[in-house]
Amino acid sequence: MTSPRPASASQALAPAERAVQLLGGDLSEVALRQHLEGLPTVDAVGLEARAASFGTRSIKTTSKAAALDTVIRMIDLTTLQGSDTRGKVRSLVAKALVPDASDPSTPRPAAVCVYGDMVGNAVEALGSAWSAGKDDGINVAAVATAFPSGRASIGVKLQDTRDAVAAGADEIDMVIDRGAFLEGNYGKVFDEIVQTKDACRRDDGTYAHLKVILETGELVTYDNVRRASWLSILAGGDFIKTSTGKVQPAATLPVTTLMLQVVRDWERLTGERIGVKPAGGISTSKDAIKYLVAVAETCGEAWLDPHLFRFGASSLLNDVLLQRQKLTTGRYSGPDYVTID
Amino acid sequence: MATSKTTTAKATTAERTASRTAARTASDRAASARLDVPKTYKLFIGGAFPRSESGRVTEVTDAKGRFVANVAKASRKDAREAVRAARKAHPGWAGATAYNRGQVLYRVAEVLEGRKAQFVDELVRTEGLTAARAAKQVEAAIDLWVWHAGWTDKIAAIAGNANAVAGPYFNISVPEPTGVVAIIAPQTDGLLGLTSVVAPALVTGNSVVVVPGSAQLSAISLAEVLATSDLPGGVVNVLTGDAAELAPWLASHADVNALDLTGAGELDWITLEQSAADTLKRVLRPEPGIAPETPQRILALTETKTIWHTKSRL
Incomplete structure (x- = not known):
């Protein structure tokens, strides 16, 4: 699309509507840097204490049942292995369609999340349950832009995205160029997000939802997470996502809380709602419910919606199903009573 | 000075x-x-000694009603954690060689022998036994561990078989462990009663969640022995507390494969058995006194696996 440009301080950036509105008409790397580095720093101790306090709420009986169902509705059921086969994707989709065969009232997850080349298989397996860009049904999310490392040329990244969208992906999970970000080359990261957003455009003029993966485990500091979140939103991301799940630490409660604070601030500033997706390392219902508390107490209960909050997870669903079975039957369930894949 | x-x-x-x-x-x-250093007897779950999640304790008193120690009183959530730990530990223990399991069980006997005095003391204080009778009971328990240690690599020889089949196949049956076994231990005979139900389950590679009877102190001291006898953490989990409170949760738990009700004679064991039937558990019914020392008891907590394999024709 465009040849890589040398990073120059006065370089004009690709126009992104939000950034132009916030930073003014002459969008430049300098303006962007000044804006991002002018963000207040994060009180790490306060943030961690706040996050730890989310684990102290008592959520029992009917509220627990409601929380578990909400968690299931927010899950992006994920398989992102080099060893993924078409059969594996089919069985993942089957699990999304019927999460618990012993209880038809179990809600379905929001989406299945696969590698770009598996999108066609996922769409085919979903059949009529596929949302196809509409609001009803299960979405297909695809990771793109040389996931998980993001180390490829921009042309490859954009083609990766276009292919997934053409195959039917409703949502694109892109990774940012962490190397460029850590070098302070915010303009390059910004441009890539803008261009990827452009590549999410379908033939009919609509866009696949763009989730921007920050890979917070590689950003090292909370300040960087705040800047990267803000940068991703400015560049046009619909969702900001913590991690690929391939790097430790992946999603943590403090980092997710921080990102929720950013989207809350963005809403106060512009009235626009951005989604948050923690991914990687959330495998128990107990943890997931702490995240729901974080969402409700940071952004408000309106945010407890699959359009605004998602869990990227593979084993979480089974644990939620076990807890759900415990609530409905009154006895503890076991791993023999849920499917493995 | x-x-x-x-x-x-x-x-x-x-x-x-x-x-x-x-x-x-x-x-x-x-x-x-010098201040007393009293011991709090905690639970044994997954190789660790946590307090009860509920924070509850029971006072153990001696025959004259004097305070001896506080013992953690397990809750249903402790039972859930214990089952989870037992399930996690099961593949490793079941997959260990029979020879290795035998060595570990023998080691339990060795370590018990070295700590005999402590067990005698606890039995004297809590069960009101004379020192001589307590010593006899502890020795019987040690011998029982040795007896079971010997069975680990022999049980397959008496319960397994090369079956005769009408075809060019090897057809071999072998006993395999049932899985996670929840045990209500005998209410009498302290350490011996506990050993009589726990040891046979361990022989073939089951992992155990046990609710001890009267011998709450001995049970936790035995756990300390198990923890230092190379028994992998989680293979035996001890939940001191009220059997009537814990048993229904263990009986209905879908991830428990067998329920040994030897010491549940005083409980509503018929309901427990019915509840266990919901998830097709193997159930051993209550028996008076301690569990008999027989290979049948070891085999009661096994499943038979039969394998067909072609015979090569050279």
């Missing part, structure tokens, strides 16, 4: 005696002033 030493050199005999007496009374005072 340093000062008293320097003065002794010049002191008369009378003075020396006086100073020695003073020193002795000081040391006596120190001995009587």
Whole structure:
């Protein structure tokens, strides 16, 4: 699309509507840097204490049942292995369609999340349950832009995205160029997000939802997470996502809380709602419910919606199903009573 | 002390005696002033000794009603954690060679032998036994561990078989462990009663969640022995507490494969058995006293696996 440009301080950036509105008409790397580095720093101790306090709420009986169902509705059921086969994707989709065969009232997850080349298989397996860009049904999310490392040329990244969208992906999970970000080359990261957003455009003029993966485990500091979140939103991301799940630490409660604070601030500033997706390392219902508390107490209960909050997870669903079975039957369930894949 | 030493050199005999007496009374005072270090008997889950999640304890008293110790009182959530730990530990223990399991069980006997005095003391204090009878019981328990240690690599020989089949196949049956076994231990005979139900389950590679009967202190002390006998953490989990409270949760738990009700005679064991049937558990019914020392008991907690394999024709 465009040849890589040398990073120059006065370089004009690709126009992104939000950034132009916030930073003014002459969008430049300098303006962007000044804006991002002018963000207040994060009180790490306060943030961690706040996050730890989310684990102290008592959520029992009917509220627990409601929380578990909400968690299931927010899950992006994920398989992102080099060893993924078409059969594996089919069985993942089957699990999304019927999460618990012993209880038809179990809600379905929001989406299945696969590698770009598996999108066609996922769409085919979903059949009529596929949302196809509409609001009803299960979405297909695809990771793109040389996931998980993001180390490829921009042309490859954009083609990766276009292919997934053409195959039917409703949502694109892109990774940012962490190397460029850590070098302070915010303009390059910004441009890539803008261009990827452009590549999410379908033939009919609509866009696949763009989730921007920050890979917070590689950003090292909370300040960087705040800047990267803000940068991703400015560049046009619909969702900001913590991690690929391939790097430790992946999603943590403090980092997710921080990102929720950013989207809350963005809403106060512009009235626009951005989604948050923690991914990687959330495998128990107990943890997931702490995240729901974080969402409700940071952004408000309106945010407890699959359009605004998602869990990227593979084993979480089974644990939620076990807890759900415990609530409905009154006895503890076991791993023999849920499917493995 | 340093000062008293320097003065002794010049002191008369009378003075020396006086100073020695003073020193002795000081040391006596120190001995009587030493604070008791009472032990809190905690649960044994996944190789660790946590308190009950509920924070509850039961007081154990001696025959005359005097306080002996606080023992953690397990809740249903502790039972859930114990089952989870047992499930996690099961593949490793079941997959260990029979020879290795035998060595570990024998090691339990060895370590018990070294700590005999502690077990005798606990039985004397809590069960009101004479020292001689307590010692006899502890020795019987040690012997029972040795007896079971011997069975680990022999049980397949008496329960397994090369079956005759009408075809060119090997057809082999072998006993395999049932899985996670929840045990309500006998209410009597303390350490011996506990050993009589736990050891047979361990022989073939089951992992165990046990609710001890009267011998709550012995059960936790035994857990300390198990923890230092190379038994992988989680293979045995001990939940001291109220069997009537815990048993229904274990009986209905879908991830428990067998329920040994040997010591549940006083409980509503028929309901427990019915509840266990919901998830097709193997159930051993209550028996008076301690569990009998038989290979049948070991085999009661096994499943038979039969394998067909073609015979090669060279």
